[in-house]
Amino acid sequence: MIADLPAVLVLNAKDNVGVVPANVDAGRALVNGVVAAERIPRGHKVAISHIAEGAPVLKYGQIIGYATKAIQPGEHVHLQNLAILDLALKHEFCVDNAPAVMVPEERRRTFDGFDRGNGRIGTRNYIGILSTVNCSATVSRYVAEHYARRFREAGHDNIDGVVALTYGGGCALNLKSEGGRILTRTFKGYARNPNFGGILMIGLGCETFQYGPLVEEAGLEEGKTFRTMMIQNQGGTRKTIDAACEMIDDMLPDVGRIRRTPQPLSGIKLALECGGSDGYSGISANPALGVASDLLVKEGATTVLSETPEIYGAEHLLTRRAARPEVAEKLLSRIDWWRDYTARNDAELNNNPSFGNKAGGLTTILEKSLGAVAKGGSMPL
Structure with missing residues (x-):
């Protein structure tokens, strides 16, 4: 009350x-x-x-x-x-890195997941459409909407849905730039994500970010559940949509045959990210997630603090828990990158918290970060 x-x-x-x-x-x-x-x-x-x-x-x-x-x-x-004024934090490495007390192997729990092989375990069974350039984003969304309507009407046993992952670049991008490297790494992650039972990559054809080298570099091979296509090879938007739907129709039986089986919790990789933060986040939801993180890690799972900008001002707490000095150094190098990025773009680290965060009681990025890192619990970094 x-x-x-x-x-x-x-x-x-x-x-x-x-x-x-x-x-x-x-x-x-x-x-x-x-x-x-x-x-x-x-x-x-x-x-x-x-x-x-x-x-x-x-x-x-x-x-x-x-x-x-x-x-x-x-x-x-x-x-x-x-x-915020100038802040000089003391970064101590590994001083709180006590050996983690893990759950014994014979007592570790399982969950019903999708075994994708090579240690990759999914919690969902989606078909993903990846647009490799902004010019193929609309086609990708139309295809996903087609299946959203179809699944609402009839459903599809054991498939969670067809989703489009799109973005607004890729045309004249310098792939050796920081943005190009991040984009390439992100697409590799999407293509290998264990929550996808099938993948369709759609490009335009003339963009810099070609899926061919990406597929080769990632060690992927086309098959029943991994397909690629170019709009310019199909002859336009309508023909591409029709061809894409045919490819996904061909995938549905194979993706649908995959069933959940008991899998170890150690196969879980949990991404931790703040939603709409306010003055309560750091004392309620985030610490609760930290407890959940610890419970999973003790079972051999992995959790990830996924927002580097919301670590600034609290990184000294994480360096103390680093498993090795080089892990702490790597974290600090990302913080230095973020400082440099904001300086180069006439921004400031304290642009975050947002207006809504401030209305909810958060004042500085230091305060927000201290609450945000609570999601990471207490286990070694």
């Missing part, structure tokens, strides 16, 4: 701010004799002790920014008095 909630949540004994779980009106007693000096919106921060101008503001026992003016106990702490 809301009536049973404390007026303020203090998350660490070092903190000089707390989070109010519900709207607080001026005059309400908070903690340790501190009284709210003004209305504090739910999920937002309130000072629980005096914070001098320029002094660090602490939440989770960590620095989330610095006071831009003196803040009195009971005052709302947010954009009007908190900002």
Whole structure:
């Protein structure tokens, strides 16, 4: 019940701010004799002790920014008095990397999944359409919509659906550039993703990002459940859609024959990503995911913190858990890349949190990151 909630949540004994779980009106007693000096919106921060101008503001026992003016106990702490200044974090490597206590092999659990071979285990059985250039994106979407209607009318035993993965580039892209390398790596990942029982790649024909070299480099071979096609070879949009549907129709029986079988939890690879974050995320959903992450890793599974920009300001906590020094160095090199990227593009690291994040109580990227990394639990990096 809301009536049973404390007026303020203090998350660490070092903190000089707390989070109010519900709207607080001026005059309400908070903690340790501190009284709210003004209305504090739910999920937002309130000072629980005096914070001098320029002094660090602490939440989770960590620095989330610095006071831009003196803040009195009971005052709302947010954009009007908190900002990022130069932050010098101490990066210690591997000091918290205690050997993980794993579940013994004979007691490890299983789930019903799709065995794709070579240790790849899926939780779904989709057919994926990959458009290798923006010019084939519309065709890809039309084909996926055709099967969405068809599956709604009749369904298809054991196939979760046909989905189109499209994007807006690929035409005159320099494949040796950073964007080109990321795109190539992403497509290889899609093509090998164990949640796909079948793949159809659709290109235009004249784009720089050709699927031929990609397929060869990835060690893929065309067959019943992996096909490729070019719009210019088919003679236009309508003919391509018809030909693509014929190819997928040919795939359906083979993809549909794949059945779920008991698979080890160690085959799970779980991607962890924040949705619409607010002041509660770092104290509720994200720590809960961290517990789930630990449970899976103890079974031999892998979890991934998938948003490097939402690690900045908390990377020192992860380097302490690095399995090896070179792992910590690799993480810091990505953070350095992100600093350089924002500088080159006239941006700033604190562009994140978004407007909605701030409305929900998050003030700085340091605060958001400290809550975001909680999804990674406590196991070695």
